[in-house]
Amino acid sequence: MSSARRNGNDDRVFVRNGRRPYRRSYSVAEVRWGAVVLVFLALVFFWVAWKGGHPDPKLFTTGIDPLRPGSAAVRGPLGGSLAPAGWTEGAVSEYDTSNVYEKIDGREDYYRAYGFERLFFLTLTSDIDIAKTIDIELFDLSTAANALGAYAGERPGGITPEISSSGMAHVARNALFLTRGKYYARVIGSDESPQVLDALARLRTSLEGAIEGEPLPWAYALFSGRLGIDPGKVTFLLGNAFSFDFARYVYTATVDDDGGRLFVSAARDEDSALTLAARFNAGFLEYGKGEAVRDGVEWVRDRYIGRLAACTAAGPWVIGMKGAVDLERGAEELARLRSAVALLPGETHRLALEERRADESRRGARAEGVEDGEGNLFPGEGGETERGGTDER
Amino acid sequence: MSGDRKRVHSPAGRKDADTADAARHRFEERRAFLKRAGVAAVLAAGSTWPALAPPGWIFSLRDPDGKRGAPKEKTFRLPEGGFIVEKPATAADLGVARGTDIRAMIRSAVDGIGGIAHYIRKGDIVVVKPNVAFERPALLGATTNPEVLAELIRLVKEAGASEVRVADNPIETPENCFARSGIREAALAAGAKVYLPSPADFQVLNVPGAALIEKWPFFRRPFKDAAKVIGVAPVKDHNLCGASMTTKNWYGLLGGRRNQFHQKIDTIIADLALMLRPTFVLLDGTRVLFRSGPTGGSLSDVRPGRTVVAAVDSLAADAFGWEDLLRRDPGRLPRYFAETAKRGLGNPNWRETVIRETRIG
Numbered sequence: 001m002s003s004a005r006r007n008g009n010d011d012r013v014f015v016r017n018g019r020r021p022y023r024r025s026y027s028v029a030e031v032r033w034g035a036v037v038l039v040f041l042a043l044v045f046f047w048v049a050w051k052g053g054h055p056d057p058k059l060f061t062t063g064i065d066p067l068r069p070g071s072a073a074v075r076g077p078l079g080g081s082l083a084p085a086g087w088t089e090g091a092v093s094e095y096d097t098s099n100v101y102e103k104i105d106g107r108e109d110y111y112r113a114y115g116f117e118r119l120f121f122l123t124l125t126s127d128i129d130i131a132k133t134i135d136i137e138l139f140d141l142s143t144a145a146n147a148l149g150a151y152a153g154e155r156p157g158g159i160t161p162e163i164s165s166s167g168m169a170h171v172a173r174n175a176l177f178l179t180r181g182k183y184y185a186r187v188i189g190s191d192e193s194p195q196v197l198d199a200l201a202r203l204r205t206s207l208e209g210a211i212e213g214e215p216l217p218w219a220y221a222l223f224s225g226r227l228g229i230d231p232g233k234v235t236f237l238l239g240n241a242f243s244f245d246f247a248r249y250v251y252t253a254t255v256d257d258d259g260g261r262l263f264v265s266a267a268r269d270e271d272s273a274l275t276l277a278a279r280f281n282a283g284f285l286e287y288g289k290g291e292a293v294r295d296g297v298e299w300v301r302d303r304y305i306g307r308l309a310a311c312t313a314a315g316p317w318v319i320g321m322k323g324a325v326d327l328e329r330g331a332e333e334l335a336r337l338r339s340a341v342a343l344l345p346g347e348t349h350r351l352a353l354e355e356r357r358a359d360e361s362r363r364g365a366r367a368e369g370v371e372d373g374e375g376n377l378f379p380g381e382g383g384e385t386e387r388g389g390t391d392e393r
Numbered sequence: 394m395s396g397d398r399k400r401v402h403s404p405a406g407r408k409d410a411d412t413a414d415a416a417r418h419r420f421e422e423r424r425a426f427l428k429r430a431g432v433a434a435v436l437a438a439g440s441t442w443p444a445l446a447p448p449g450w451i452f453s454l455r456d457p458d459g460k461r462g463a464p465k466e467k468t469f470r471l472p473e474g475g476f477i478v479e480k481p482a483t484a485a486d487l488g489v490a491r492g493t494d495i496r497a498m499i500r501s502a503v504d505g506i507g508g509i510a511h512y513i514r515k516g517d518i519v520v521v522k523p524n525v526a527f528e529r530p531a532l533l534g535a536t537t538n539p540e541v542l543a544e545l546i547r548l549v550k551e552a553g554a555s556e557v558r559v560a561d562n563p564i565e566t567p568e569n570c571f572a573r574s575g576i577r578e579a580a581l582a583a584g585a586k587v588y589l590p591s592p593a594d595f596q597v598l599n600v601p602g603a604a605l606i607e608k609w610p611f612f613r614r615p616f617k618d619a620a621k622v623i624g625v626a627p628v629k630d631h632n633l634c635g636a637s638m639t640t641k642n643w644y645g646l647l648g649g650r651r652n653q654f655h656q657k658i659d660t661i662i663a664d665l666a667l668m669l670r671p672t673f674v675l676l677d678g679t680r681v682l683f684r685s686g687p688t689g690g691s692l693s694d695v696r697p698g699r700t701v702v703a704a705v706d707s708l709a710a711d712a713f714g715w716e717d718l719l720r721r722d723p724g725r726l727p728r729y730f731a732e733t734a735k736r737g738l739g740n741p742n743w744r745e746t747v748i749r750e751t752r753i754g
Contacts, residue, residue, distance in 0.1 A: 101652040105526070105564040106687040109655065110632050133530070133573070135690075154685055156693055173692035174533075188690040190530040190573075 076120050077183055078138060079210035084202040086195075087124045087134070095119040114150040114184075114238055115142035115359060124203075126195060134199055136207075137186040143359055145217045145251075147184040149236035151177060154186075161232040166213025168232065169204065176200045180211040217355065218348050219251035219264060226340040227262075229253045238359075241265075242322060244283045246276075249356045252322075255333050260307070260323040262337045266316065266352035273313035280311035280320060294331040299324075310334060314341045316349055468599040468608055475670020476622040480705045481507040486746035487713055488703035492753035495679065495701075499544045502675065502703035505749035512672050515553030517620040519672075521546060521585065524626045524642050525561040525576045527688055528569045534682035534695040536570070537627050539579035541677045541701065545625055546583035560588035560615035561645045588615040595648040602736075603664040605657060610648030611668075621672040624707065628678045628698060628718045630686030634658045635727035637687050638714045639674040639707040640666050640739075662729035666708065666738040676702035676710045678718040708739025709746050716743070 026034075074094050083089045093103075096118050100108045103121060111119075117140040126132035141147045144167075151168060155161065155177065161168040169178035174196060176187040187203055189196035216231070224231040233254040241247035241263070252263040267273035284300040291301045291308065299310045308330050311320030319337050324330025446453035448461070456462045480486070488505020490498035503509050513519060523537035531539050546557050559580040563570035567589040571577035580587050588594070590612050598611035616622075626642035633655055634641065643665040644651065654661035678698035685694045698718045704710035712730060716723045730741040740746060 101564075101655075103565060104688050105652050106637070106655070107632050107685075131530075135528075137690075156684065159693075175691040175693070177691075186690055188529075188533070191532060192692060 074120075076118065076138075077140070077211045078120055078122065078136075082122070082136070082203060082206045082210070083124050084199050084206075086127050087199055088127055090123040090125065093121045095121070110153070111139055111141065111150060113240075114153075115146040115362075116140075117142050124199070126199075128195070131190065132193065132196055133190045134196065134203065135186075135188045136203070137188070138207075138211075139184045139186075140182060141184055142182055142362060143217075143355065144179070144181050144214050145219075145236045145249075145355065146238060146359075147179040147182050148217070148234075149238060150184050151179045152232075152235040155232075159232075160230065163216075163231045164208075164213070165215060167208075167216075171197075171200060176204055178204060178207065180208060181214040183211050185211075217251075218351050219253075221348070222264065222340055222344065223251070223253040223262070226343065227253070227336060229255060229262075242283070244280070246279055247283075249352075249359075256325070256329070258307075258323065258325045260321065260325060260330065260333065262333055263320050263322060264337065264341065265318045266349055266356065267313070267318055268353060269316050270313065273316050273318050276318045277311045277313040277320070280318065284309045284311070284322075292327055294327060295335065297331075297334065299327055299330065312338075314338050317341045317344075466597045466608075468597045469613065470599050470601075471616070471669065476620070476672045477670045477705070478512045478621070478672050480673075481511055484508075484511075484747075485749035486704060486706060486709055486740075487743060487748045489700065489713070489748060489750040490702075490753055491700045491750070493699055494754040495538075495540050496544045496547075497753045498701045499541065499548060499675065499703075501751045501753055502701045503548065503673070505751070506673060506703045506705060509548050509552040513549055513552035513554050513621060516555045517553070518556045518558065518618050519549050519554045519621045519623060520558045520560060520615050520619045521549070521580075522622065522624045522642060522645065523559060523561060523576055524629075524637075524645060525567075525570045525574050526564045526645060528563075528565045528573050529689065530573060531575045532680075532692065532695070533689045534627060534680040535629065535687060535689040536574040537576065537625050538677050538679045539575035541675070541679055542576060542625055543579040543583040545623065545675060546580060546585045549623070550584055554621075557583075557585040558588055558615040558619065559585045560590075560612060562590040562612045562648060563645065588612075590614075590648070598668070600664065600668045603667055604660050605654055606647070606661070606664050606668060609651075612646045612648060622669065624669075624671050624674040625677055626674070627680065627682065628676060628714045629682040629689070630684050630694075630719065632686060634662060634729055636711070636715055636719055636721070638711040639676050639704075640711055640729070640733065642674075643669045659727065659729035659732050663732035663736055663738070666733045667736060670738075671707065673703055673705050674707045674710055676700075676704070676714050676718075678702060678714060681718050683719055706739045706746070708733050708741050709743045712741040712743040 075092050081089055095103050100119055120138040122136045124134040141150055159170050161170045167179040174189040174192040178185050185207055187200055189200055220231050220234055223229045223234045235252045237250045239248045241250035250263050250265045252261040254261050267276050281298060288300045288302040290298050292299050297310045297312045299308045301308050308324040308327060309322040319341055321330045321334045443452050443454035446455060448455045484507035485505045488502040490502040492498050523542050525536050527535045529535040549557050577587050594612055594614035595610040596613040597608050599608055600606055624639050624642050626639045629637040631637040641662050678700035680695050681698040682689045682695050700718060702710045702713055715721050715726060726741055733739050734741050
């Protein structure tokens with residue numbers, strides 16, 4: 001036995017008998033605080049248990065009542081009920097870029113290429129025959145140019161759309177297609193019975209009343225207003241025009257039955273337009289060889305399809321012709337376009353740039369412009385940085 | 394020892410004894426301390442070893458990327474060699490039937506590749522996979538023609554199949570897709586069972602050699618005990634891969650976030666050909682969605698094809714569909730044809746194959 005133990009002087013370094021508490025009693029204050037902690041823990045336990053048994057109902061709601069027509073919150077531009085007499089609406093469902101594949105997997109990339117934002121979907125069912133249905137697919141494509149571009153891309157050749165000041169529309173057998181401002185609607189009947197076609201006609205009126213329109217983009221004034229080309233033959237290509245990755249925001253207009261197309265795009269200034277036109281020409285030369293120079297413009301014959309193409313700058317505009325069957329006709333069309341562009345007021349150019357910038361900004365494409373290595377919001381035009389200046393916009 | 398006694402009885406000796414006792418006590422305490430500290434250190438090291446030892450070391454439980462701790466999904470494989478039944482040597486590679494009598498066309502097309510009795514045995518459980526991807530009426534050509542499906546089911550049952558299961562995992566709501574396409578009603582009327590997918594029906598399928606879906610959720614339930622598998626797919630334009638026909642049709646058996654595969658659509662289609670080797674396929678060219686696919690919508694995008702094609706080689710059937718039914722340039726076949734052929738999973742040169750074509754009605 002050590003002297004420390006013999007003397008009753010407790011060794012506080014080690015507790016010799018681990019099963020015995022070091023202290024045999026606790027103070028009243030300690031007991032009280034212990035009780036308080038235990039009560040608190042018990043309360044936490046019961047609170048967790050109660051919350052588990054009574055979850056917040058909002059956790060289980062999707063915002064859509066499947067038994068009723070969509071609420072105003074999810075009807076978006078559809079407004080009030082669209083169902084014509086004799087038809088009943090189902091619920092409205094809404095899709096955005098994160099889940100649109102759940103509705104149109106395999107096709108969604110087409111609409112993404114035209115600035116897809118949201119899709120509103122609604123089915124109408126006939127009260128007389130439930131096999132007769134009409135699906136309304138309303139795409140928000142962020143700009144009128146995109147909506148018209150997507151519409152033109154899906155419109156079969158040979159169909160002439162009906163044109164209003166704020167959009168286009170046509171009926172193809174069982175289906176109605178229309179644009180209204182930034183919206184593109186596909187209204188698809190289950191068949192082409194009189195009952196369905198009658199409902200389509202009434203739905204067109206309802207949709208045109210419900211969705212606010214906006215004037216057609218500037219290029220329609222150029223191609224249709226000044227050159228007299230059918231507006232239905234004007235197309236907008238948001239990106240990858242003619243399979244050139246630098247070619248964006250290009251409007252085209254078909255000018256002949258052979259598919260020859262004039263095109264125009266707004267560059268930020270004359271220098272940029274020259275740079276961009278040179279890139280178009282270089283692109284054409286990758287697929288063919290120069291055949292002639294007319295009015296200072298080199299025409300390139302495509303070695304695969306045998307057609308001619310040319311591009312040049314006209315002030316801050318880039319203009320061109322693609323798919324011309326013969327040089328004379330192509331040069332004549334390009335000269336017409338050059339003259340028409342020369343008469344465009346400066347305000348049109350400003351509008352074109354604004355339209356483009358707004359879309360780039362919204363889509364986060366500014367970063368893509370940087371990534372193209374040119375520090376340039378307008379890929380393909382070159383940039384002030386290339387010419388040693390600033391790239392301020 | 395006497396000297397010790399002396400020291401005990403003298404004050405100085407007692408003091409010396411106390412000093413020695415204290416020294417001995419300190420020595421004992423130090424030894425006990427070191428012993429216990431050693432034990433504690435060993436225990437501490439032992440207990441932290443599993444967590445701190447590098448992965449792969451003995452007793453190591455270290456899991457820096459969380460993969461070791463992730464739940465291990467049970468995988469399965471489809472039968473080795475798939476569900477293939479070699480066609481008779483004298484049979485054609487493509488059985489093509491044209492006309493308007495769907496019942497006769499299907500029988501004639503299948504007869505062309507050796508007849509249904511060659512492929513289906515009495516008592517077989519047969520899975521039939523139509524394309525029910527979208528909630529569209531059949532007239533619009535985005536889904537398999539229900540009449541074609543029904544006649545195929547009847548033919549298989551006549552051959553002695555004990556059970557025919559119709560299954561697909563549509564893109565849109567399964568109940569709505571099966572109802573509006575007319576597939577559900579046609580399948581039930583013809584005597585088949587309809588399998589709509591639910592989350593519990595999927596299990597991870599192991600496809601050795603697949604580039605993208607080596608392990609991927611697969612709609613397994615209808616395949617339990619199945620002996621034969623038949624695909625029946627429409628002929629459709631496809632926005633991403635050019636055309637969707639019998640090979641792309643197997644996409645409808647995948648679960649999970651399969652849309653991500655659209656980034657590599659040609660590779661996934663080649664993987665699908667590897668994933669499922671069917672007994673035979675039927676290309677439903679009664680309607681052709683030649684534009685605005687794969688969803689379609691307008692009857693203007695659909696033309697009557699009045700053709701069905703039976704084949705063991707789905708790639709050959711698809712190549713036929715591309716040129717003959719979609720009327721597209723055979724020199725510009727979508728890339729998945731080459732990718733699939735490169736893996737030895739089909740022959741896209743359908744003109745090199747033996748074709749038996751009949752016209753009915």
